[in-house]
Amino acid sequence: MGGAGAEGNGATVEPARRRRFSFNAMLDGFFFVFAGLASLWLAYLLLSESFAFGWWGIVVFLAFWLVLAYLVLPRIHRILTTIYVPDYFMGRTRTSDGLLGDPVNLALLGDDAQLLATMDAAKWTRADDVTLRSSWRIVMSTITRRSYDEAPVSPLFLFGRTQDYAFQQEVEGNPAKRHHVRFWRCPDGWLLPGGARVDWLAAGTFDRAVGLSLFTLQITHKIDADTDVERDHIIATLGAADPAVAVTVLKDFSSGYHSRNGGGDTIRTDGDLPVIDLREVGVTDAAGAGEPAEASVTGGAPTAASVIGGAP
């Protein structure tokens, strides 16, 4: 398979391969690692200093935590995960530090307009981009428990890039709790393992509280362990929004697993990957209503798989 793939892709892969050893890239790599090690030393110095200052040591200790959580650990994780986490698709997103993030638990068919229209109809709110202003606002609204229904979501990576769209639904006007889902457009011609072709992949999880990340000690949202509940919630809201939405399920797409996401929260899933078909949305409008036979939510697996995988 490797041989055939290489022949087929020869034209596209070759330029990348021809790029020779770059001194600049090596230098950048060295600085990246050196800065990581130096920051580790800085954290150690701050920690040892914090004991020498009585009550003022608390302030120094706070500085130590800031340096550790927001500079040292992300950098160390970035270096280590580059070495040990393979960068191909394995049904998991990655955090900006390279850690394994929320599981990919939804796939979609349809174009941009259909996705945006259906999410809008299903009462999902586009999340603001992460900027200094929006970050400040989410911190303040979380502390004061004021509603912020366009609160930004942290970037997660799939196909080596951040999500294209992020949507959320705030719960009880409390920014600490929210439904949220991120969407990535698949590269052209990209196939899921197993051969199914989808346009979008999505990762939906429920933020249940604000807490400390286990891996970086940063302040972050903690997610609900049962990611299947959130997945089914997204399907339900989309299905209710437009009758033209059809759902098929790739049964046992990933074997059910227990794991941790990028913030160290446990996750559980049965491993099914529902494929939401939005291609009929908007075109036929509400009148068309698709074929009801296909719209079997979490229905018979074998037929569903054959519908999607009809490539051979």
Added chain:
Amino acid sequence: MSRDTTKRPAFEPASELAQAGPRDPRMRRPVPTTMGAALVLLRVLAGIAWLIALAAQWNDLIAEQFVEVPIDPDDPAVSAALWFVLAFGGVLLLFDLVMAVLISLGFNWPRIVVMVFSTLSISGTFAAWWAGDQNIALDQTLFTLALDILIMLALSSRAARDYARRNDRRLARATASA
């Protein structure tokens, strides 16, 4: 077989790993670049404060250094030495200031130059600390060291690197043809 050419494998090719992010000449200045330039600027300000402090205590310092051979503070050589030190420090700080401006404008070579100097400075301090010659306390030494390390972290980050090399022609070609 011919149909296979329209398909791509469901995994990323290994060569993808070696490739940097796509070059985007219209990329907006990322926060790490701004932070890096601001920290270099802060280092310039700290340097100015240090030079002023040095000038204020110059005569005492000279007297301390030359205990055995008493030196007349009014000797023109003393103030000439001070001016020499101030001028030398001023040129260095001016250079640093220019680097800060160029970094914030998104040039790559000032970023590399600043990182090389920070690397040398950090390594030197570390060597002295490791050998036990230097005690790093919560004062000037730790402040300078922290500044250097923060500058390193900010400027070596991926965002800062991608921004500084957003116009790199060789990389742009690789991205375009990939």
